[in-house]
Amino acid sequence: MSEPTTLAARLARFAISTPQENLQCPSREIVHLSMIDFIAVARAGADEPVARIAREMVLAEEGRADASLVGSDVRVPARAAALANGAAGHALDYDDTHFAYVGHPSTVIMPVVLALAQKTGATPSALYDAALIGLEGASRVGAWLGRTHYQIGFHSTASAGSFGAAMAASRLLGLSEAQTIHALSLVASRASGLKSQFGTMGKPYHAGMAASNGIEVALLAQAGFISRPSALDGEQGFAETHAGECNNAAFEGMGEVFIFGDVQHKFHACCHGLHACLEALGRIIAEGGAVSGQIEMMSVSTNSRFMRVCNIASPTTGLEAKFSFRLVMALAVLGYDTAALDTYTDAICSAPPVVALRDMVVVSIDDTLAETESVVTVTDKSGVQKTARYDLSDPLPLAEKQARIAAKSASLISDGAAQQLWDNVMAEQTLPIL
């Protein structure tokens, strides 16, 4: 086979011709966990306004009963299901994050493979193969576009995600490399999404847009659609017009080494900026070093970036509580489940024991810490200090990750449903259903 001359050709070769044995790698175990995490989060988010509005729009169009829709018993066309399910998966902002990608991979890719596997009757093994292809592809393209692309205003989840979605869809539909090149080139014209939508329904909707874009272009390419193979990395292509950094190192070892496994799952239903703090505090709590009633003072040091993000000193609403170092630390000490959505209420913000502990917390800046790091110190009334440091980028052992995703999904969708989901995904015997 000839050497690919465009990025679209290189990505198409990866998507279509990566041998199945290469896909039996450590990252595939993470794909299982991310599938469980995605399905639990999407089911929990299915009644959020953005998820409901997107679902009702696609239900109103009706159409072939090809793919399941979270929150409904009615099936719809695969493209439509991916649109609504992607929005549902990101509605709570509780889905996984890949830092090199600068985006949320599973809420874009899982809706694609779930819908198309159901439509085509693919095997579970083919579904997870395509999922890994899409998740890896989105992560690599996101890293290739780089932080500049994101910082200038593009929502990489949606932009890079559209390319990953096209790769996953092309693999699952059994496209040729040549057809996949056209799918990827066309999606360069479909990939969009502005970060200025953050804080509105626009943000989660972008995930659905990217997922549905991937299915749409793969179906068109399967039918013979011709587009411009240089539309991704050529003159006036996507990278050039969208402030892409074109970090070609992002593609090193693609197909042999998988970077998707670095994905981070959220284990607290609050701002990601609070997670390292909660993990560090959790270690002190686990060692008996932070018992309510015996605490004199708590402190957390963090990168200054979070001062404007999640440092509301005295929150009064459940939403504000999700952006408050002081409040979430009080909740953790008092044993509230910071992974549960319904922990964060307006009432909890004024509960006297919470307020008392909250007021013992001092938040300070330490710019020697990475953005993923926090240091927590708890001083008890006898003057004894316990200190713990946590860095979200330190790898979590697989067993611990599994245990925490099992606990998170149980908290989101009930113990029974979570167990059933876990067994289904781990067995790879039948297709998982949203």
Add this chain to the structure above:
Amino acid sequence: MSEPTTLAARLARFAISTPQENLQCPSREIVHLSMIDFIAVARAGADEPVARIAREMVLAEEGRADASLVGSDVRVPARAAALANGAAGHALDYDDTHFAYVGHPSTVIMPVVLALAQKTGATPSALYDAALIGLEGASRVGAWLGRTHYQIGFHSTASAGSFGAAMAASRLLGLSEAQTIHALSLVASRASGLKSQFGTMGKPYHAGMAASNGIEVALLAQAGFISRPSALDGEQGFAETHAGECNNAAFEGMGEVFIFGDVQHKFHACCHGLHACLEALGRIIAEGGAVSGQIEMMSVSTNSRFMRVCNIASPTTGLEAKFSFRLVMALAVLGYDTAALDTYTDAICSAPPVVALRDMVVVSIDDTLAETESVVTVTDKSGVQKTARYDLSDPLPLAEKQARIAAKSASLISDGAAQQLWDNVMAEQTLPIL
């Protein structure tokens, strides 16, 4: 009512609150002509590969029989119809062009209003009102984004077109101004399309994308979708991220003065760069100054920009013929219909009388001429010279425009069908059907 503070609010006010009497303006007569032109061109383009592929994709999804699809008897959801019909309308590149917009308005906006009027049972009057709103809105937003946006690589037909499509859809669906603001803000995240697709199916597909984007966001906004009102002109909004010039003068008099009427219709089925030349030559022919057999030499002067665009000296294929000053001038003198699609064949390129005349043509550069201008001189064997100049931007009298669109549509879809279409549109008594 308060003064709009964002561009989305200003456009929403225009879309929803422009009184119906303001829409009874000279530009509305042009909307009629553009509707006839669009429908004729879309029907003629319905079997082009891109149109067929897009149509088959939406037909495969099935769904509510809300709106007609050009080239099929089966109806589909409005969003889906707009996607396929927009692609069909631009497949031949024979639809109208607005130079301030830097785009093709009708192939984006007409699919929106045709599909939604059919779905909602709107009156013909409401359909033409919404069409003018969308055509005007797209033209104004295109002028606001400016040439920089286009030159850097964005396909304004699709990008500015998505905003116009959202305005037309919002008006026809009866959205409030507040809802329309969210439709327009969300479409800032959906508007996309790269010029690097030119020469592939991607280009016509963009028109369908923009049309369907407009319907999608209007349906979502109608159901309560909330997006970011500053996503068009605010920080990290569409203009900032997409090299928009933000020419605010583009909105002067919006709602009272209509610039859509400046739209240009194509009267020759070849490259737009040849049209001024054919018009100038046509005048000489009409006065008897260019008779085959009596010609010694023909010359055309044109802006240097076209040397790389449409100056193939000795074309050998029908496609090349569409990019050749020398060949189309020979065809015109010999009485071939340069408006007819089937005039441009491989065979005609080597027909001896055509080749003989072609070789009498000299093409020269004159950069004092605008891009829309050409000067043609025909010298006969007795040494008599006839010269004519034509500028596409000179307004064509309405009666002449009407006569030429009637002739063009008859040549594209038969005399009978064209007459029926003409009568339907001009009467505004029943909805036109693709």
